[in-house]
Amino acid sequence: MGQHSGIGVLDKTVAILAATTSGPAALADLVERTAIPRATAHRLAVALEVHRLLARDAEGRFVPGPRLAELAAAAADPLLERAAEVLAWVRDTAGESAQLYRRDGLERVCVAAAERAAGLRTTVPLGARLPLTAGSGAQVLCAWEPAETVTQVLAQAEFTERVLAEVRRRGWAQSVGQREAGVASVSAPVFGRGRRVVAAVSISGPIERLGRSPGQRLAPILTAAAQRLQAATS
Known part of the structure; x- marks a missing residue:
């Protein structure tokens, strides 16, 4: 997941964000790119979407958000x-x-x-x-x-x-x-x-x-x- 700050949830959140920079990512793609468990990846991605840090494309995949x-x-x-x-x-x-x-x-x-x-x-x-x-x-x-x-x-x-x-x-x-x-x-x-x-x-x-x-x-x-x-x- 790259660098570690010692704050696990923050590191995972940053990893989820970074995973979308290589292209639109379905939940399965997020799991594959970050090695974060599926349930955790889903929870973090949805939370990031609420804060407009992630968004969805026409196919429902996660992409970087307008925020x-x-x-x-x-x-x-x-x-x-x-x-x-x-x-x-x-x-x-x-x-x-x-x-x-x-x-x-x-x-x-x-x-x-x-x-x-x-x-x-x-x-x-x-x-x-x-x-x-x-x-x-x-x-x-x-x-x-x-x-x-x-x-x-x-x-x-x-x-x-x-x-x-x-x-x-x-x-x-x-x-x-x-x-x-x-x-x-x-x-x-x-x-x-x-x-x-x-x-x-x-x-x-x-x-x-x-x-x-x-x-x-x-x-x-x-x-x-x-x-x-x-x-x-x-």
């Missing part, structure tokens, strides 16, 4: 403080779900999101960890990385160095069915000091609505959003 975003926003992180406003603008302007990702090793983590209110949508739970090997967000987070990192990612990636060079040239990325069948996305880099990419701001939705060249329509919205977020990092 985590609220707590994160309260921390001294200027980028996250600005993200809620900017992602809401992206969602309302584009009419699609918007996300903000940060790189963590060879994964990307959804650190903020603004979901489309109605209709067919793609939901990326807050705290979700996705591979750095597929999707427009992954392309953006890789494109400006050092060569050794890019080489490590490309060994298993669904995109090529040529694709990353194009991302650097035009300043945004798009993917169609690359990470998940039926889903398209567009992403733009958020630069910090020294032209280091600190995050990727993204739009995702079904291909039938975004089309097979979503960047043509959505990239201007995302690059404008990235500039707004960049102001918070400088």
